[in-house]
Amino acid sequence: MSERYGIPPIDLTGLKTVSLTERGGKVRTADFARPWAPETGVAGWVDSLPKILAADTLRAVADRILAARAKGKPVIWGMGGHVIKCGLAPVLLDLMRRNLATAFAMNGSGSIHDFEIAVAGHTSEDVESVLPDGRFGSAEETGREWNRAMSAAMVGRFGAGEALGRSLEMLAAEQYAESSILLQAWRARVPVTVHVAIGTDTPHTHPAAEPEAIGSATHYDFRLFCSLVESLNDGGVYINAGSAVVMPEVFLKAVSCVRNLGRTVGNFTTVNLDFIQHYRPRVNVVERPHVQAGGKGYSLTGHHEIMIPLLAAILIEGAGREHAGNAPAGKTA
Secondary structure, three states: OOOOOOOOOOOOOOOOOOOHHHHOOOOOHHHOOOOOOHHHHHHHHHHHOOOOHHHHHHHHHHHHHHHHHHOOOOEEEEEOHHHHHOOOHHHHHHHHHOOOOOEEEEEHHHHHHHHHHHHHOOOOOOHHHHOOOOOOOOOHHHHHHHHHHHHHHHHHOOOHHHHHHHHHHHHOOOOOHHHOHHHHHHHOOOOEEEEOOOOOOHHHHOOOOOHHHHHHHHHHHHHHHHHHHHOOOOOOEEEEEOOOOHHHHHHHHHHHHHHHOOOOOOOOEEEEEEOOOOHHHHHHHHHHHHOOOOOEEEEEEOOHHHHHHHHHHHHHHHHHHHHHHHOOOOOOO
């Protein structure tokens, strides 16, 4: 024994052991992944995933969404601007048309990127190249027309999302119109709410900006969003995709507001989907809304441009199987 430290190593002779069979284990071969058989399609691929961790979460989220729609409950997609910049509007609009997305809520940046895509077919500046001389955020058409829509909303007493959809009905280029959530949802009478934090978005610096109009339009949308959140009660699903601060805060305030008014909103599902799991989405979306209220929150980590199309494919095939299962005998669903 070394005497350098004056402390002998512990003697393990009397340590008690248990049999491996008695101990058991959380990971079992029954939960392992299986090789995917191509002829089984997306559903077969999902079934082939291990019944462990994120794979189980992915299945659970898809099951909750499909169960919500089968029950006639809403599936609300909240999002940040990055979801739009990743080119996912066509996927989300397809879910809307399949009745797997019943409303959308976005922060200000999401509305701006969607607006620019509808008008010009492109968005997202090279910030590093234009920030040094102050040209960042100074696009004339975006600032002028986005703010004009806010002013129209204040005069007409409606919300920012509706105002932008109305505006794009006139401004969108025909070849880009199909890629706009704001426009296509407005045409389909599917609610879109826009939640603006003044000072965070480029149109706020434009000379046409009217702070009263922006505040009026986004406050109307907050109240509309509260009504949407109330409808989540007993089986609905709220998805927060790619918003680390604004939408998680808006969602939690809406939940509290609805409950404060004496309405019940509980026993629903929340999902945070992002490539990094942040504090606010975890506590404000996944955890706090379910305290003493039932329901469950889930976290899915991955890049939007992969995870959202993947989830959409699972939902579409799952909805098709349910429809086939409910088809009358002798008929093809």
